[in-house]
Amino acid sequence: MDGNNNNKTSREDDMELRRGPWTVEEDLALINYIATHGEGRWNSLARSAGLKRTGKSCRFRWLNYLRPDVRRGNITLEEQLLIIELHSCWGNRQSLDLWSKIAQYLPGRTDNEIKNCWRTRVQKHAKQLKCDVNSKQFKDTMRYLWMPRLVERIQAAAATAPTTSGPTTTTASAVVFSDLDQSNNFTHTSLNSNFTPETSAISSDDYYSRQASSQDVNLDYHVNFQGENCGYVFNNQGVDYQGGADNIEKNTQQQWYAEDTTDNLWNVEDIYVLQQQLNNSL
DNA sequence: AACCGGGTCAACCGCAATACC
DNA sequence: CGGTATTGCGGTTGACCCGGT
Numbered sequence: 001m002d003g004n005n006n007n008k009t010s011r012e013d014d015m016e017l018r019r020g021p022w023t024v025e026e027d028l029a030l031i032n033y034i035a036t037h038g039e040g041r042w043n044s045l046a047r048s049a050g051l052k053r054t055g056k057s058c059r060f061r062w063l064n065y066l067r068p069d070v071r072r073g074n075i076t077l078e079e080q081l082l083i084i085e086l087h088s089c090w091g092n093r094q095s096l097d098l099w100s101k102i103a104q105y106l107p108g109r110t111d112n113e114i115k116n117c118w119r120t121r122v123q124k125h126a127k128q129l130k131c132d133v134n135s136k137q138f139k140d141t142m143r144y145l146w147m148p149r150l151v152e153r154i155q156a157a158a159a160t161a162p163t164t165s166g167p168t169t170t171t172a173s174a175v176v177f178s179d180l181d182q183s184n185n186f187t188h189t190s191l192n193s194n195f196t197p198e199t200s201a202i203s204s205d206d207y208y209s210r211q212a213s214s215q216d217v218n219l220d221y222h223v224n225f226q227g228e229n230c231g232y233v234f235n236n237q238g239v240d241y242q243g244g245a246d247n248i249e250k251n252t253q254q255q256w257y258a259e260d261t262t263d264n265l266w267n268v269e270d271i272y273v274l275q276q277q278l279n280n281s282l
Numbered sequence: 283a284a285c286c287g288g289g290t291c292a293a294c295c296g297c298a299a300t301a302c303c
Numbered sequence: 304c305g306g307t308a309t310t311g312c313g314g315t316t317g318a319c320c321c322g323g324t
Contacts, residue, residue, distance in 0.1 A: 121289095
């Protein structure tokens with residue numbers, strides 16, 4: 001994978017740089033160096049830590065994987081809903097920092113993770129529906145069909161979830177309360193998180209236990225978008241959806257949330273009906 | 283058991299903005 | 304003020320995994 005690197009900068013010429021997946025040793029070296037010296041100045045940090053990596057690579061590895069407050073594990077339905085909502089608000093404008101901006105509202109999630117989620121899951125549905133992900137039709141489909149369904153799934157999951165859900169190793173509590181002005185800008189936002197970052201040097205044992213934890217996270221969101229026809233209040237007890245779209249047929253599907261996946265929001269019949277609707281509207 | 287195709291996600295790349303000298 | 308280094312972003316790639324055949 002590494003080796004013939006013809007694009008090396010002059011700064012990188014004196015050292016054979018590693019590429020590809022990080023090893024445990026590299027991770028530990030980076031973690032321990034940052035614990036001692038702090039982050040920033042990534043190129044010099046990489047050299048000082050003895051890592052044969054670019055500064056960019058070190059920065060990416062730290063911010064997206066090793067940072068103590070990075071959450072691992074599947075994107076939850078609540079998070080998916082929030083991503084879709086925020087993307088529907090911001091995705092149509094020339095926002096240079098769309099993903100990082102959305103990431104600010106999902107504590108512990110990185111822009112890269114959210115971007116991946118969007119591309120793999122949301123764009124997949126656009127493909128299924130044979131419409132452009134930026135089209136009004138698809139956006140309407142998301143808003144009036146997908147999001148209410150997500151809300152129902154969250155409700156269903158909350159209703160069937162056991163009262164005690166196993167050990168919780170990480171606790172996140174976020175409150176997002178936002179109003180949209182006429183330019184779709186958030187006019188009021190508050191966000192907090194009670195992650196407790198670790199900054200001390202760690203051993204390899206700590207390293208592995210850290211990788212194994214951080215799955216079971218409780219989120220508590222309050223999202224209220226005024227001026228548009230949607231609003232949510234959801235937490236780990238359940239969800240209230242206050243959608244304004246009267247044409248949503250919320251009660252016609254009994255099966256779509258029965259599967260314990262986050263993706264299969266509609267079946268073959270759904271897709272056929274949606275395609276018909278989209279074609280008729282063109 | 284082997285192969286294949288699709289999905290996922292960590293990692294890299296190019297570029298623009300910003301900081302620094 | 305201009306050149307260089309650094310940072311941070313979105314887009315893209317490719318390795319890996321998993322289910323189906």
